[in-house]
Amino acid sequence: MTALGHALWMAFAMFWEILWPLILGFGLSGIVQAVVSKGEMSRLLPDDSPKSLAIATGLGAASSSCSYAAVALARSIFRKGADFTAAMAFEVASTNLVAELSFILIVLMGWQFALAEFTGGPLMIVIIAVLFRIFLSRKLITEARKQADKGIKGSMEGHAEMDMSVENGHSLWQRLFSREGITATSHYFVMDWAAVWKDIAGGLLIAGALGAWMPQGFWKDFFLTSHPVAATLWGPIVGPLVAVLSFVCSVGNIPLAAVLWNGGISFGGVIAFIYADLIVLPIIDIYRKYYGWKVAGLIVAVFYVAMVGAALIVEFLVGALGLIPQHRGAQVVEMSISFNYTTVLNIIFLAIAAFLIVRFFRTGGPKMMAHMD
Secondary structure (H helix, E strand, C coil): CHHHHHHHHHHHHHHHHHHHHHHHHHHHHHHHHHHCCCCCHHHHCCCCCHHHHHHHHHHHHCCCCCHHHHHHHHHHHHHCCCCHHHHHHHHHHHHHCCHHHHHHHHHHCCHHHHHHHHHHHHHHHHHHHHHHHHHCCHHHHHHHHHHHCCCCCCCCHHHHHCCCCCCCCCCHHHHHCCHHHHHHHHHHHHHHHHHHHHHHHHHHHHHHHHHHHCCHHHHHHHCCCCCHHHHHHHHHHHHHHHHHHHCCCHHHHHHHHHHHHHHCCCHHHHHHHHHHHHHCHHHHHHHHHHHCHHHHHHHHHHHHHHHHHHHHHHHHHHHHCCCCCCCCCCCCCCCCCCCCHHHHHHHHHHHHHHHHHHHHHHCCHHHHHCCCC
16 A cells, blocks of 8 residues: 555656646647637648648647547548648647647756757658658558548547637737637637546556656666667667557656656657657557558558657767756656645646636537547
């Protein structure tokens, strides 16, 4: 019982540390989605040119961080005519370049990890685009589109198709502060939380259990910490595999990344682990349903190579600048919760969250929620 209590306390303490960044991130995401329409995405992504990929990256970074919703939305815009590679670029950016991810990384692990994450994300997209140019034939694209057009359900379909953006001809600020804009923001805020709360809870519980129960010696041996050169190469290779088996995706894998960093995984290994939210086992099965086994296998292989490659490049770049933290002290848990800046910020942002939740319930949000998977 003592060990179980320790694990649960670690999970709660990590949640307390990341609560205000989560609310801030999902709030900003809701604002962007409220004023930026999804209707033009397919038209804006006709090919895999640098321009289309840049637009896809920007649109993805401005959208929800839910991995399942990102995968479903990528298929949706692909079915509507978007280029397959551009749709995959959108998917990667939608889970790895969003605001809430950076806030949580900074709070739990440090700004260096947020910098590396946002440097490696575009690199990963470039690698994916190059590999798809080489290995993704027109025949495979045709097969993928044929399978996608069957409309087989995956997960979070309703969330992915939802578009409540305000388009009334007014300026961005006028749309944002209009009654419709505030309502749309509240709906996106609550529904984004509903989409990822299981991932967040699962990630916190797994991280709490591993942090409390797993001997530090195991991680040090597993990540080859006694062999620095080997550890640098081994971390990005094994990081995504740990993520695949953990079943945790989206922002929920950041607490576990903090535990792995404290345990000895390399800097690049942490980045590769975080990127791997798009190849966890449940999502691989969704790829199979969406695009068929051949294309699903190609997606997983290309994503894995891109994750490893981008993470290694980022590690060497950040290392060359001398920015890799020398002290492995990620904010996993505090012995007690005190009245400090974290508590003050949590109170402020909880009040903002309460306002948005009340707005959600008063404006028909539960009925719209019924359409989500």
